[in-house]
């Protein structure tokens with residue numbers, strides 16, 4: 001994806017705590033109006049990276065440039081950055097309207113300007129009818145909306161969100177994700193959200209920066225990183241993944257062949273050289289299961305067919321999950337959609353000998 005106009009540039013950002021590199025040479029560019037998620041397991045450096053952008057942590061090396069201006073040495077309150085954290089830290093003795101107005105009063109804006117911005121903030125977050133309530137008389141979702149309104153009314157050039165919905169239960173979190181995304185898009189505000197929840201990152205972000213041990217592992221649009229991970233780490237972090245280890249036996253511009261337990265499996269083009277040990281990756285929803293007689297899907301393109309035995313069949317409402325063991329070795333998981341008209345998934349049983357099939361183009365060859 002080409003960024004129309006870069007708004008935030010993170011250049012070689014590094015933070016060392018003693019010998020521990022919490023963030024290690026992180027570089028990425030974020031476009032104007034884009035929402036980017038920093039995603040990764042606990043301790044990978046997401047929060048430290050965000051806090052350096054906010055000015056709350058001083059980088060050991062590197063720089064952050066916002067709208068062409070270096071943030072180096074600039075105090076937090078001079079960065080014009082809006083922040084929203086998991087703990088909303090609303091002032092308990094102030095009403096909703098007063099909480100939202102707080103940052104504007106600190107900036108000494110004229111009273112009429114404060115009034116109109118607070119009204120706009122409450123309208124955006126649908127809090128108009130709660131203006132005079134105290135935070136203790138609000139639900140968790142409403143409190144979070146006050147915190148969001150408070151961050152937005154200062155009209156920040158960048159909005160930073162650190163696990164902002166982490167304290168909410170699942171249903172409320174999903175509703176708030178949609179609401180947050182709508183507001184962010186409507187305002188076109190450049191935003192960075194830190195999360196360890198891959199569903200949240202995929203729902204909210206235009207692009208995901210996947211971090212591991214302080215380093216950037218991969219960056220891309222949700223569909224791109226999900227379908228075409230460049231490492232086993234990313235493939236596993238974003239969902240269930242099937243892996244097959246093999247040896248690259250043929251390499252062409254438009255595809256490769258990998259020997260897996262004596263069988264040849266076709267893959268898309270690979271970086272690896274002939275003779276290299278590689279890992280093939282396929283998502284469970286890209287696997288078709290059949291008895292070999294009737295193909296459950298159209299067979300255009302090149303398909304790999306691997307004989308397998310079914311270990312377990314789990315009905316999950318919209319899908320059936322089938323656990324298999326391939327004859328060539330290794331466990332495999334297939335996710336079959338339960339389309340009532342055509343489904344044959346429920347007809348499979350433990351012990352059945354089947355073919356697990358996937359289109360060569362739906363797989364990837366990974367490093368690691």
Ligand code: ATP
Nearest residue numbers: 017020022040041042043044045046047048049196
């Ligand atoms: P989580 O999802 O658990 O919040 P994270 O990805 O946000 O994790 P960070 O909080 O950025 O990770 O921490 C990255 C690393 O830096 C960790 O190893 C952590 O222990 C370390 N770290 C963070 N803050 C400090 C500090 N003030 N002093 C020393 N080490 C720190």
